[in-house]
Amino acid sequence: MPIQFDLDPQVEAAVRRTTELIRDVVLPVEELYRGNAHALPEAVRRELQDAAKKAEIFAPHVGQEYGGLGLDMRDRAALFEAAGHSLFGPLALNCAAPDEGNMHLLEVVGSAEQRERYLQPLALGTIRSCFAMTEPAPGAGSDPGALSTTARRTSSGWVINGRKWFITGAQGAGFAIVMARTSGEPGSPGGATMFLVDADAPGFTNVRAIETLDESMFGGHCELLFEDVHVGDDAVLGAVDQGxxxxxxxxxxxxxxxxxxxxxxxxxxxxxxxxxxxxxxxxxxxxxxxxxxxxxxxxxxxxxxxxxxxxxxxxxxxxxxxxxxxxxxxxxxxxxxxxxxxxxxxxxxxxxxxxxxxxxxxxxxxxxxxxxxxxxxxxxxxxxxxxxxxxxxxxxxxxx
Ligand SMILES: Cc1cc2nc3c(=O)[nH]c(=O)nc-3n(C[C@H](O)[C@H](O)[C@H](O)COP(=O)(O)OP(=O)(O)OC[C@H]3O[C@@H](n4cnc5c(N)ncnc54)[C@H](O)[C@@H]3O)c2cc1C
Known part of the structure; x- marks a missing residue:
């Protein structure tokens, strides 16, 4: 497959609409809040997303069956770059981290039920999500193999215990994709499983939003605690031990x-x-x-x-x-x-x-x-x- 540098006219038109939306709608909001997403009300996030929906540039990376544009990576490059001109642009288009990566993961790995329950509302922007992998020392960081959060099998599913931090978007997220160890010991190369955990699951606590140098990520970077969080087998994303x-x-x-x-x-x-x-x-x-x-x-x-x-x-x-x-x-x-x-x-x-x-x-x-x-x-x-x-x-x- 040759690398093409020119864009399909439809994608070019979508990039143009993105540039206009960013200039006319999103940058004034970024200016008003000085790029601080912690001060940005949820209602304004929805207004920005409504404007992107109207401009038909919403969720450009998601399949059309979920209301997105279904663009491949190459086409995304131009559109995401145009959105990135403003710190709030990706949020407006619903292609900001971590939701964008989570949508991709759910699309590729999720079951039909998980796609309906989590991907559909995420793609529509009605809920947000987070991806919980990193842990305080000595847990997972640069070295994911140090993963120490555990998920223990029970007769009715799994029990998750552990602590995560710097989890972007966790404040106000509807669910978390949580990486937990289901076999082996910290330091073992495999043995991790991904779980879909609802934010209101008993034992799942958002301990704090960590104060950081950056401020533009909606939902902040949070420390999360999992204390005997029970989830069913339907919470496993993909297969056990393949995390x-x-x-x-x-x-x-x-x-x-x-x-x-x-x-x-x-x-x-x-x-x-x-x-x-x-x-x-x-x-x-x-x-x-x-x-x-x-x-x-x-x-x-x-x-x-x-x-x-x-x-x-x-x-x-x-x-x-x-x-x-x-x-x-x-x-x-x-x-x-x-x-x-x-x-x-x-x-x-x-x-x-x-x-x-x-x-x-x-x-x-x-x-x-x-x-x-x-x-x-x-x-x-x-x-x-x-x-x-x-x-x-x-x-x-x-x-x-
Ligand atoms: C703004 C922000 C948002 C984040 N969002 C998320 C999120 O949503 N979900 C999530 O799970 N995590 C998130 N993280 C965590 C991020 O993934 C980790 O910070 C990253 O993996 C590094 O881990 P660590 O901070 O534990 O650093 P450590 O693992 O302690 O590493 C510290 C330093 O050691 C050096 N180092 C590491 N490995 C090597 C090597 N092989 N060779 C040489 N030097 C090395 C590097 O300089 C590195 O910066 C976020 C972090 C930040 C700052």
């Missing part, structure tokens, strides 16, 4: 869609910086005529184009049905760092204005930092890419 495998099903596309959305924000920052460099004068010329500022602007363009190309390569592999572990690791590492550089340079070009709340650069700077940590820290991805390269060098007949 780590399903995590890869979710993570490959999810880390790539994160790249798409953050690239949109980087594009916005770079555009603001180029505009500012054209207007602001110093030492007898516009900033944009000074060589060192030109270098910052050029490096922004290089980082953005290289990021987009890597995202498309990852999309192409994923659309071809591959797991795409290597390329999504490479894309995630590069894009997370590149978008950070772009926003940093763009802030620099704005001078003092850049660090003030009079411009959106400071807000962007705060939001982007965590992307080098979640969905695998840069170091973990580099470690995995390097290990694979060494393995391939030792066994050149193996695949990359």
């Amino acid at each position: 780590f495998d399903y995590a890869q099903v979710r993570l490959g596309p999810a880390r790539t869609t994160h790249c798409m959305r953050w690239l949109g924000l980087a594009r916005r920052a770079a555009d603001l910086a180029a505009e500012r460099a054209g207007e602001r004068r110093a030492f007898g010329s516009a900033l944009g005529e000074l060589g060192m500022v030109q270098q910052l602007i050029a490096d922004n363009e290089i980082d953005i184009e290289a990021s987009r190309a890597l995202i498309l390569k990852a999309c192409w592999e994923l659309d071809s049905g591959a797991r795409a572990g290597r390329i999504t690791s490479i894309a995630k590492t590069f894009v997370a760092e590149a978008v950070g550089r772009v926003i940093d340079r763009s802030l620099q070009i704005h001078g003092a204005l850049g660090i003030s709340e009079d411009a959106p650069l400071a807000r962007m700077y705060r939001e982007i930092r965590a992307f080098r940590i979640y969905d695998g820290p840069s170091e973990t991805h580099r470690w995995s890419v390097a290990r694979r390269a060494v393995r391939v060098a030792a066994h050149p007949e193996g695949t990359r």
Whole structure:
């Protein structure tokens, strides 16, 4: 399958409608709340989503039978980037993390009943969800194998016990996809199972919303406690003991869609910086005529184009049905760092204005930092890419 860079006219039209919605409806709301989703009322989230539904760009990644556009990864890339221009854009289109990745997982792994009960309302935006994997030390983090939350079999189902933290979107979520150990010990490579746990299940407590550097994720990042939470066999997502495998099903596309959305924000920052460099004068010329500022602007363009190309390569592999572990690791590492550089340079070009709340650069700077940590820290991805390269060098007949 060749990689196509041009878009289908229908997708192009949807991207145009997204750009208009972001400019006319979403950015004013982002400005009003200064990108702070914790202050954004639920009613405003629904208003934004209604506007996206009216523009026929809602849930672009979800199958049409669930009310979405059913776009493949490559087409999503353009649309998610356009949505990502605003911190609230993905929320408006219902393609924000973690719901977007959870919808994908439910579509691929969920049973017909689970799709009806959880995917359908999630795709319509009537409920939200979270994905609960990370635990305080010594539990799962960069190393998922350290998973210590347990699910013990009973005569009528399972009992879950454990603690999770930094669980995005948990405040107000209708359910959680919880990763728990069903066999083996912390440190064992397998033995994890995913469970669908309703937020009102007895023993499931949202302990606190953790205060973090970033503020734009609706539902915050929470610490969750599971104390003897009983669930039935119908709560098992997919098959028992296959949780780590399903995590890869979710993570490959999810880390790539994160790249798409953050690239949109980087594009916005770079555009603001180029505009500012054209207007602001110093030492007898516009900033944009000074060589060192030109270098910052050029490096922004290089980082953005290289990021987009890597995202498309990852999309192409994923659309071809591959797991795409290597390329999504490479894309995630590069894009997370590149978008950070772009926003940093763009802030620099704005001078003092850049660090003030009079411009959106400071807000962007705060939001982007965590992307080098979640969905695998840069170091973990580099470690995995390097290990694979060494393995391939030792066994050149193996695949990359
Ligand atoms: C904003 C945000 C949102 C998040 N949302 C969610 C969520 O919704 N659900 C969820 O389950 N989790 C979520 N997380 C947690 C996230 O997935 C973890 O933070 C991540 O997996 C890293 O785990 P850790 O924080 O425990 O870091 P640790 O595992 O303690 O690692 C710390 C550092 O060690 C280094 N390191 C790790 N591995 C290697 C290696 N192989 N080689 C070299 N150095 C290495 C890296 O520098 C890494 O940053 C979120 C985190 C953040 C910051």
